[in-house]
Amino acid sequence: MNFSMTDMPNSVKREVEELEKNLSPVTKKAAKYVFLSFPLIAIATVNLLTLLFMVPEEEVRLSSIAIYAFIGAIGMALSKEAKHKQKEIQKRSVDYIIDRIRKSNIATERAKKDFTDQVKSQPMNAMKHFVAFLEEEKRQEKLNLYRGY
Secondary structure: OOOOHHHOOHHHHHHHHHHHHHHHHHHHHHHHHHHHHHHHHHHHHHHHHHHHHOOOHHHOOHHHHHHHHHHHHHHHHHHHHHHHHHHHHHHHHHHHHHHHHHHOOOOOHHHHHHHHHHHHHOHHHHHHHHHHHHHHHHHHHHHHHHHOO
């Protein structure tokens, strides 16, 4: 997440940590796929370019080219899977945020609808809207305590 945890109130920190805990398994898989795909693609690319352009034609073996192409294909497949996992992370986080907003007992129905609509229409800014909702919820909670509700 692109937010500084030190700037957030404790209630917001707890909610963000809960979200991260829910996303953790998928995030770990995506990180592994990215971590493995980059070296495989780099190794395959460097070796294929070397074989095709720097090694004399009579020394190039088709089996070597096939092996490096296979390694590159595995790297590309892992990279593609990492992209799918990133989309899954975004979908899960949006679903979690919307569910958390809807479950709020403190926020007004109008505020819930407004924040839910913002999260749905701008999923890339979901965390920003979620933090704003949590701050609004905290403000409303203090206001309700002040009023004696």
